[in-house]
Amino acid sequence: MHQVIVSPQHKKYVAVRPGSRGGMQLPREKYVEVRETVSAGSPLPAWFIDATKKVWGLRLDSGSASNTVLVRPETALNYSxxxxxxxxxxxxxxxxxxxxxxxxxxxxxxxxxxxxxxxxxxxxxxxxxxxxxxxxxxxxxxxxxxxxxxxxxxxxxxxxxxxxxxxxxxxxxxxxxxxxxxxxxxxxxxxxxxxxxxxxxxxxxxxxxxxxxxxxxxxxxxxxxxxxxxxxxxxxxxxxxxxxxxxxxxxxxxxxxxxxxxxxxxxxxxxxxxxxxxxxxxxxxxxxxxxxxxxxxxxxxxxxxxxxx
Structure with a gap:
């Protein structure tokens, strides 16, 4: 089950966590990096692991991201x-x-x-x-x-x-x-x-x-x-x-x-x-x-x- 959601939000990109008040804003290139990492089942980027630890106290490992991070795609309407x-x-x-x-x-x-x-x-x-x-x-x-x-x-x-x-x-x-x-x-x-x-x-x-x-x-x-x-x-x-x-x-x-x-x-x-x-x-x-x-x-x-x- 995912612990973090990475998603477009109107004209921005964010990382949020269910049940938590904290959040991060991401530049689009970082959003794309996480999206491609999760899609490929590759290890999470070190910067992302460090950021989630700082914001939520998470201890995500560098293994496959597919079980911990859910990435929402960009959409044509882009409602939030x-x-x-x-x-x-x-x-x-x-x-x-x-x-x-x-x-x-x-x-x-x-x-x-x-x-x-x-x-x-x-x-x-x-x-x-x-x-x-x-x-x-x-x-x-x-x-x-x-x-x-x-x-x-x-x-x-x-x-x-x-x-x-x-x-x-x-x-x-x-x-x-x-x-x-x-x-x-x-x-x-x-x-x-x-x-x-x-x-x-x-x-x-x-x-x-x-x-x-x-x-x-x-x-x-x-x-x-x-x-x-x-x-x-x-x-x-x-x-x-x-x-x-x-x-x-x-x-x-x-x-x-x-x-x-x-x-x-x-x-x-x-x-x-x-x-x-x-x-x-x-x-x-x-x-x-x-x-x-x-x-x-x-x-x-x-x-x-x-x-x-």
Whole structure:
């Protein structure tokens, strides 16, 4: 299984590592050198071995590169990013969302593979699974493995409720994603379940987050701040900080004009309006803080990341 991906990214060439934030920019001649080395099954160049050790602490030997480095080809379209809503369906019924009101829908597995092949052939390196809730899709694991094996840096955008599911956790551990981004809706069961309108949601998400943390997954929490949970922002921050060092804040102001029972099983929508804003929430909750990812580093011309010359 590959440990490093070498790929075009728009007008640049990069080396990235699944599950890691670090990355390298390469001049095209170095990209071509690695590509030809891997294609021929020849020993890795010494400069590449030294660079991967410096950036990721890897100890690649000088043997065949075919089992450790996956090289993505140049493509005519040369896209670099894509997001895929793998399904229309969710196991939560969040007040500000309409997805759960729709019938569950998604492509059959054969068409999912065909779509992933199309995405790969356009050059996409950074690929995000979302939904709906992607982890409840019956084909999520196979789709994830396929994207990973194609040499994509995968992100999973999830509510976190299925991260402790055995096959899902095993897959994400064995084939580490670029990151797993989880939305957090409160710091107490009462608030969390009132907003998601799903009994047991808070307990299930905490269980999933703790399993992901214990497994060492690259976890990022997105704190969804609304009028409904703004009073818990400090507690939400503390909870997030206890689980990961990567947290971002997404203020959404919801003007709720009707009240829906927190544990309603009918999942009838309330008449609410939502808009992103920084008003009516505690100070600083509209700010966004996170460490630069490899994607951001490689996309910026002034990125502070190793550049091979």
């Amino acid at each position: 990013r894509a997001t895929w809503e793998i399904n229309k369906g969710c196991n939560f019924a969040c007040d500000m969302c309409v997805v759960w009101q729709r019938p569950f829908a998604g492509l059959p597995m054969g068409e999912k593979i065909r779509l992933l092949e199309m995405v790969r052939d356009t050059g996409v390196l950074w690929f995000q699974f979302t939904g709906g809730e992607p982890t409840i899709d019956p084909d999520f694991i196979e789709s994830y493995r396929t994207a990973y094996d194609m040499g994509m840096m995968v992100e999973v955008l999830t509510n976190g409720s299925r991260l402790d599911h055995g096959p899902t956790l095993e897959t994400l551990t064995d084939l580490p994603p670029h990151k797993v981004t989880v939305s957090l809706y409160g710091a107490s069961a009462e608030t969390f379940e009132a907003l998601t309108r799903t009994r047991g949601a808070y307990r299930r998400v905490l269980r999933g987050l703790r399993a992901a943390t214990a497994a060492g997954l690259p976890l990022e929490l997105s704190l969804i701040v609304t009028e409904h949970n703004a009073h818990e922002v400090d507690s939400m921050r503390a909870l997030a900080d206890s689980l990961t060092s990567r947290t971002r804040y997404s203020p959404i102001c919801l003007r709720l004009t009707t009240v829906t029972e927190a544990h309603s099983t009918s999942r009838q929508p309330s008449t609410s309006t939502g808009k992103r804003c920084s008003a009516d929430v505690p100070p600083d909750t509209a700010s966004t803080t996170w460490t630069r990812s490899a994607a951001q580093l490689c996309a910026r011309s002034d990125a502070r990341t190793p550049s091979i010359s």
